[in-house]
Amino acid sequence: MGAGLVGRVAEVVALDELRAAAAHGSGAVALLTGEAGIGKTAVVEESVSRAAAAGVVVLAGRADPDEGAPAFWPWLRLLDSDVDGLDPSLLSLADAGESASAARFRAMRDVVSALAAAAASAPLVLVLEDLHWADPASIALLTALSREVATTRILVLGTSRTELDLPDATVLPLRPWDVPAVAAYLDRLGDTPAHGTWAPVVHELGGGNPLYTREVGRLLAREGRLARPAGDIDLPDGLRRLVARRTAHLTPACRELLGVASAVGAEVDATVLDLGDLAPAIEAGVLVDDPWAPARLRFAHELVRQACYAGMTRDARIRAHALIADALADAGAGPIEIARHRVRAAADPESRRLAAEACVAAARHATGELDHGEAVHWLTRALENAPSHDIRLERAGAAYRDGRLDLAVSDCEAIVDEVGAPAALVIRGLGGLGSVLAPALIRLCERALALDLGEADRAQVLAQYAFLIAEMHDAGRAEPISREAMELASRSGHPGALVAAIHARHELLDPMDSVDEVLELARRGVELAGPSGRPDAELWSRTWLLDARLCLGDLAEFDAECTRLAELVDRLGWPVARWHLLRARAARAMLAGRFAEAAATAVEARDLALRAQDTSAGLLLQAFQSGLALLTGETLHWPDDLAAMTMRFPGVPIGVTQLARIAMEMGEREIAAEHVAQMRGILPRLPVDGRRPFIVLSAGEVAAWVGDLELAAECYRLGLRYADLYLNSMSACFGSASRLLGVIAAALGEPAAGEHFSAAVAMEERLGSAPFVALSQITYARFLRPDDHRAARVLAGRALATARRLGMPAIAAEAAALAGDDQLTAREREIAALVAQGLSNRAIADRLVLSERTVETHVRSILRKLGLTGRADLRGETQYQH
Template sequence: MRERFVGRTRELETLRAARNRVVLVVGEAGIGKSTLVGQVPGIVGRAVADEGAPDFWPWLRVLDGAGLSRELLDVDPLPGESRASARFRAIARCADELRRTETTIVLEDLHWADEASTRLLRHLSAEDSPTIIATSREVIDLPNADVIRLGPLSLTDVAEYAGPAKAEELLRRSGGNPLYLRLLSTTDAGDAELAHLVQARLAPLSTPCRNLLERASVVGEDVDLGLVDAEGLDEAIAAGLLADDPDAPHSVRWSHALLREAVYDALPRRQRIDTHRDLAAKTSGTDRARHLLRGGGRQEALRACQDVGWFERALPLAETDADRAELHLAIADQAYQEGLAKKALDHCAQAADLGDTDAIARAAVVVRGVQGDAVGPIANLCARARERLGDEDSARHAKVLAQHATVLAEQRGRAHITPLSARALAMAERSGDTEALMLAMQARQLLADVPEQLALGTRMVATGRPEAALWGHTWRIDAAYRLGAIDQVDVEITEVAGLADRMRWPLARWHVLRAKASRAELIGRFAESERLMAECFEIAKTLEDVSTVGLYYSFMQQLTRFTGRLDEYPIPDWILTLAVDHPIFLSATAQIRASTGDRDGALILYERLLPMIPGMPDELRWPSTGVFTAQTAVLLGDLENAAVLYDMLLPLGAYYANQAPGCDGAINRTLGVVAAALGRHDVAERHLTDAIAMEKRIGALPYLALAQFELAKISQRPDELLESALHLARRLGMKPLVAQIEARTAIPLTAREKEIALFVADGLANRTIAERLVLSERTVETHVRNLLLKLGLENRTQVAGWVVRSGLTWSH
């Protein structure tokens, strides 16, 4: 029986006018959401409250209605793939197909939807959405969605529904709720609660019909007709309690969840239990587990829950510590696969408290590759496991040692883990266990020099595991970048791209895009680099790993060194807060701020960074961290630390500070900049000449222009260098460098004004400058006023920025 539709005229017009939009209809239970959206033809999918519903349940029904394969939402991970990655693959694949759908999609009861279903809807609503109308009891965060909030029916609406004679009384008793209105208008139950209204509604029905409804309430929201006696079915449908779906001839559904709940709650306890037990014998999978949870024996329900992966529901049923420990480990693994590291670690800790040595060792290595707050708990688990394992020579001990080395590197710096990582690698090799060897090589590569990094990458690829191959190729990309072996970089990027295409891993695709973005930047294709990083960022937002998002902002800020569009890529405060203990991020951000005249902002980061530097040369990211820090030291005038950094970087002069996360060209360029600032012009000239040759060899045109400009600053005959650098900078669109070169070739200041400009850039007040130069304060004021006028600037802060852009230094 179709419910009569009244009111909601404006809302219905909005729904009918929706095109390629997501419209969310929100309101309390019984308020008429389903009745409203039922006026719009479309493919319908409903979320249900039953625990047995699989992931993506409403979308599976939509795929059926659209004639699309349910395999689009297959989330079985490929070998070595996380469940989170497999789920993202399914969401992206399904969304691409659904965007071609011209029929309206109707999603009902999203307040019960699983997280995977909600993510697919968010993915679709973000851009290029098909027409989707969804209902929910609560507002769901959906990009670009229109929200319609349904309130009570008006007196006019009630009068239209039930006639004017009863309108005021029915409105008072129903509160304008259409479900209550419908029940009250067909029963004499008075002002009773919903349960009484439902029972009054059931009273006139035949015994077979009531029996069917009682059993159907135990079956669930959607009722498989094979599990109930169909006698009385037509009567239940005619009464408006069950709804028939022409597209699903073997099932019916409850017309409203509140009706089913009221019938179920009214069942005697023994009847509910017996019915669940009977249904368990006739069902399988999650349906069987659900019925056994409510009506089966303890051990039988426990095994059924384990069989379908319901480890959290199984936990209260476990009777021994050993069983509970196994369940905590299973829950932890599930949580980690879903990207829920904190939840995973909580269950790892509980497994370690309850379990034996093996459980502790396994708990220590569940959560891998994370940073931040998770590092401490993992380190504690590793320490506990190592104490229990003692001198055991085994694969499980090798995994624990490798994990401990990795997290200690985050806690204390990589220089402290050399013996531990070496022991882990040797033990893993003796064990012959592939997973142990993978973890041990990941720990070891944190300390590896370029040749060893290449070798470890080759060994990882040779394991034949997709995850290992991904890491192996990315390590080889970084090593080849540092060597300037660009042909090898291209080969390795092609290999990772092949992995991404075959396995469709989001993480693999992310690695491909970031490597290609760096490659494009290296040769001056800035627009292409920016486009690739934008794609990379979209994937990063789905990976639930903040470091991938942080890399995007760091990369884009570095790219603005060439494009001059720094204001378009501000780093969010939350990224800065999370990254304050990461040297590579601090150094890159400090260098950008110093180079754009933000001296105070650069100084805050630089002073936090300096204490970390002494222990960094053994780190994989040291070359980039070192060059950014050295450049910042020069820009801030900290020549004492610049000299220290020069000595630390000198052994790396033959390498490049290039890698997949970003480039900075030949390390010789930075050595030359520091040497020039220290007044060692002959040494600086040698470094910069070598840097020019290195950049020419690999075709790194932006960095060639930078090296030529730096050499021109100290050259006796700078014109040819400046002309070449200016030609390259203009050709590539390097606006900041063009401005610096043009400012240098036409600086309109006198020698004294240049000197005062440098003092102003250092933040000195006029009185202090006067004391330094043995001039009157009024004379200094005159010079400052003149240089502002000549440069067309308005204040001292702008003078500081001009000094940076022009390349003016004390060496002049």
Template sequence: MPLVGRESETAALRAALDDCRAGIGTTVLLAGEPGIGKTTLAGAVAGWAREAGTVVLTGRTGPEIGTPPLWPWWQVLHGRPEHDVLAALPEADGDVAALRGQRLRAFETVARGLQDRPGGTVVVLEDLHWADEATLALLAHVTGRPGVLAVGTYRSTERPPALRAGLVALDRAGARRLDLRTWSGAEIAAVAADVHPGWRPVLLELSGGVPLHVRELVATLRAAGLADSPPARPGWPLGIPASLADITAERLSRLSPTAREAVGAAAVAGDAVGCAELAALCGLGADDALAALDEAAGAGLLVASGPAPDRHAFPHALLRDAVYAGLPAGRRVAVHRAAAAAVAAGTMPGEPVTHLLASATDEPSRAAAVRACLAAAAGSRAVPDRAAAVLDAALALPGVADADRCALLLAAAEAEFAAGLAEAANHRCTTAADLAAGLDGPARAAVLARASLVVRGLGGPVNTTVLELAGRALSALAAHTPDDDATRARVLAQRALAAADVLGFDELGDDPAEAFRLAERSGDGLALFDALRARQHAASGPDGVAERLEIARRMAGLTHPADAGLWGSIWRIDAALQLGTIETVDGELARLAVLAEQLGWPLAHWHRHRMTAAVALLQGRFVEAEEAADTALDWARRTEDRSAVAIDTAFRTELHRLQGRAGELVPALEDAARHAGTMPIFQAHAGSMLAAVGDTVGARYWLDRLRPVLEDLPHDGRWLPTVASTAQLGADLGDTDVAAVCARLLAPYAGYFIAGGSGSVRCDGSVSRVLGVATAAAGSRDEAIRHLEAAVVAEDRAGALPYRTMSEIALAGLLVQDPARLDLARLDAAAGHAERAAATARRLGMPEELCRADGVLVTIRRARQDRTGLTPREREITTLLAEGRTNREIAGRLVLSERTVESHVANVLGKLGLARRAQVAGWVAEHGPVR
């Protein structure tokens, strides 16, 4: 069949095939409306490849609800060893984490099996607009593999979420899109060369230039014997087949009853059919089935598919849809029921859910469809979008019992939460909870409890709904299942965590302890998991760090659920940052990376990359910190956790401040104030940022908000960073009262580092540094020096170079502040700290700290000069010695005797602590001209 109007596409595809045969891989996506010619082009590529001796593998997706994930790839890999790799993936019983990890390994095995084959490999995947997320993900994984040309087709008029996300991933992987246009009048003329020219305007108007419609209309003209004659009158004379459905019905009518039955059965089956399927669906024997298939193929309604002689499929999905729509309802239901039985018996591929849904016409058949949908969704846990689609199809059935509707809603909510759609999941949970009002007591309690536990581990507005659901669930559990310790423990823990986020840390009450007691008594692993989360949050203040380490150990030891190890690792990192034991963090980060890959959750990847960024920032690796933060932010936006995105702003304020770029984030800070302006931790960080850019009025505004609440801040995970930032802010603004209060509050934690105890955003160095700054502002200079000396040691040990730099600058400045105690030893100590701070600031890229260090060094030089005790005459002589003048030259210049000059030179050397006159020039170069 000629490729009319496809010259540029043909050139691009032939070039891609040549590249494939030369060992270069690519993916080409053919897009357009139904009937535009995507299948024709894909078939042409396959034909060219076969002629060149290149292996061609084909697969097709289908629109049926319940089609197994990766179904077209099963077709592509049929008979190949990679097929067994996909077949080995677990279906219904595995955790999402395990499924994601195994899926990634399986994808890599498939890709490697296809690549680098002599002559290349062509993979054709049709109708990707119906593809599940996993199918598209594997296509993206294969894209660019050496010697693999993948050709995919999809309808541009249908863009479900899986396809939209898949196209983004494919674009990133380097796939090329070709959007096919409709035919012009000239191109229709080329196709209809044997049709009288008078028909061509009619064909263009009626078809809209869609190639499939054009070809069907032309075929109808030929079949009616009218193609050779001009139109007798304007318009379409053959019953006006305004849609492909009408054309298809007319062509079907010319088939024998047996062939029509076979084509109808093929439309119900949805995929290629052969003798086995027609025997199950129509009761046809092998000979009758083959004859029917041959007749349908002769009429162009079916085409041979695959190497087996009896395998036939529709040439285009739109044609299959037209046939299906024309089937009488009773016939459709009967064939679907037969198909469901055949799939269940293993004589047909697929899942029974597709056919059970289509044949659910009474209470027993609806119940069977619901059970099948729940099972299919459980088997698609690694593909949440497909699971939700299956469950929604069951929910759309009329007359489904309330208990079943609740089960479907909650299963769909769990799928949506796994996909990062927390708000949608909460909406379903609320709907299920409301619907449960009509159930008996224990059933209602079970639904409410499950609804309250779906959305977890997030911050932000979603917790308002979670808190309300947990309250309803606890009331129902107390009334109807008071002895269910495990469920009550889980819901108590969930309520505690939601209340802490929505109402504040003080609202935790006794829930964490009670949840832990009930969980331990029940021995239920899931209950213990939830109870440990609540207990960890209750101990998130700095006094609870030892307890949190024990909680983390227990959490990491749980085998279920899949994310237990994730939280155990995160909590150990939090504790290590707060204790300053940074040497233990690297191992935990490596473990966190493995866990994130295994789980595949956006939330897990976010935690991994934000923790990586925090450690890089602490150690002064600013470029790495920003790169990791960018990656973390990308994952955060997929979680629907608004606090995750806000955390990025808090991280970048510190990164930019250290880099001298604080002004860049002031607009973002003002925007964030609308959402977080009532939070003390935000107020403290905002004030510090404004002070850093010189906005003392704005900084004092936030300090005034903090002043009255300092003593009463809840001792939660935010307490230490909040008080430490407030201490620095008070010192910056010269507020001695605030500085003194913060110094008193922080004193018990002098050996800690400034990090949160429940999801550290960053680690801002030693508490002792802030204590030193605050006590200095409050007037206790000696105590401040001791704190800063301790900070330098602690930050040096942790490799916290940016913060050691700040501690050394502050320490050097304090050492030279008291002229009465300023001896040479003190000056040398101050100079050592300031010089190292300047060198580190220069190397890391901290311009403002470099400026401060240089300022301290200037002060030290002047202090050295002031302490020399040189007389005015000796200063003159020192200057001349630095210029290299001899005693005679100095005597002549100053009108002195050489003996007098010798005496002055000896005094200068003694006072400067030098042995030789040649050293004077070096002293002046280091300390500046004497004054």
């Protein structure tokens, strides 16, 4: 064991064993964890020394705590080696034609493959220190390597103050030294053993932290006190003063150079910044030279660097950061690293101007890397140094892309009277009943329209204004504003104005009744996205195309469009874009019968939108879950938030209809009837927009269920236009409109009911959505049973097979009863009837004079044959209550 290592025998032995296993092809990841100064680096150095003595190649990298470090920084350092096949260029993301995420994935795979190939020739030990400061990309690469390291000749040795989420890693937590370990360390500092009274005193003072213990021990050794009994130690507060004493013998020039070095960061690259002679600081143990990179120096510990930095005067710090920024700029360093030092050197008008310029450059670099949160950070720094409307507008855009809508709105409100249209147009495509931002966005438009705007700008603001008003359920007011926007946009020929006008026009369409126009608007939106410089135009257009393909039942084109949207999401990196992609994937999973995936993806979409402060996402999730419950039979809960929203905005058609539908699905006839009654006054003034199909068909179905045949008849008349389409969208899927029309027609006694049901089955079969095929079959079978029992049994039998396969217990139970093919024995039917009445296994056993275990076995068999998930699904099933 190395002479300088104290109390870490178990950890070093464990690392030796892991290294030996790696040499034989069973690689591993080991993570040393513990607080600052606990001795992680000392254990690493001992392990590396033993590995080098065994002829193992060691590569090392270290994370940097400062905000200027680029992605993959420790890996870039590690790969900068003489090993064949390893080079920092493996992590280059500059590959034209790739999305950011695809380029990153490719680079990580290249590194993992290159390391495995290099280790095939000779075992490798990869040292990654200070991973608690590592960027997410570096941790992702470590995670990727950890999944494949077990079959390689690689030992990865990492250090971190905190545990990392690496399930396959061997974690070796380092604890503080105990009193005997402190005593062992103190004994090594002098020619004779330390007096036995010192160990408990030093242990109490430093808490067993090796760094503090070393500093106190070295101080006592220099003062020659260790051989005498312990006494009072006139120590200053904390480590900073200890470091000051440790560096007191250095020349003032060397201490000044140390201050500049501490301002650079954890490491100093001598090829960028020539600090002169720092050899005395290295000899004092304040700085450490890196044997794998002689041009770089690092502080012995981050706390040492902080102590040196804290010891500088304000003026010295400012001068140091200005010097570093100039050197980095001359060396062509990254804009974020330069900005970090420019900000810390900003003390007068000229330096604040330079800081603001550097921060804007850093923000634009971050935007290019799709890191919109980092862009907001640097634009905020820029505003602190040089407030301007242009920078604030740029920050509003970055905040919008990052999903921080409150900051974006605040910035726009502060400058709209000065900059006009651009401030009113930052946040696009959001609004509606559930959005708390809609009123603020409307006010932004009104303030901009009060200014003297050019034709193109006025067209764009009018279009935004019309969109928001329509989203707030006032289509009558929005329609003429939208028309004016389109006229101005067409006259101006401005691509951005045309995009905005198209968006407003789409908001005032019934997409099922005008699906061809929707497709054309979407085509134009995609086409204009490039010329207008409006990537959001392509985003909205792709979402319209997705909904249109669901409405038409074209799943092949829907899947292709999902792929295009995913590529766009990768390019943009916007939370709102990913939200739409998740909604699309949830709808597709529902149509395919992957119910658990659909539910989980819909919740993920909701959570993402809520983080971006779009409160309407919660209402959209309820709509999606309502459609899903049609298939799964899951019990819905009364949505208090939607009910409260509807009370706050009384008479809003979509809210009233959704509550009526949920009440019907919960079996609450009186509540459903109350909401249906409200629809009587709403239906005559129902606006023509994207909500109309759902409102008309759902209100008609609920009206038929509660017996309001007059309203049902009116909904049936209005809904006939949708007969050949699907009431499916990314918001919710309810299947063929013909099935809903058939339900309404059956309640009205319309002869066309059977034709609607037959068409619905054919449509769902053509679509290829097995869950909705089963739903249409069972609905049709229910209608046929009184007059054509044989046909009903055939349809129910088909529905039963699908429902059991996909896990649709409610449909499976009804289908089994209608098909007369539930496969239950006489005893099972008897027990099923008692379960349906709510009896427990014990009560059934007593009544039938059976053992409770026998009843339990029968119940499991019944549930399996009927495709049910639990005994609760049997309760209330009247077909077994005989």
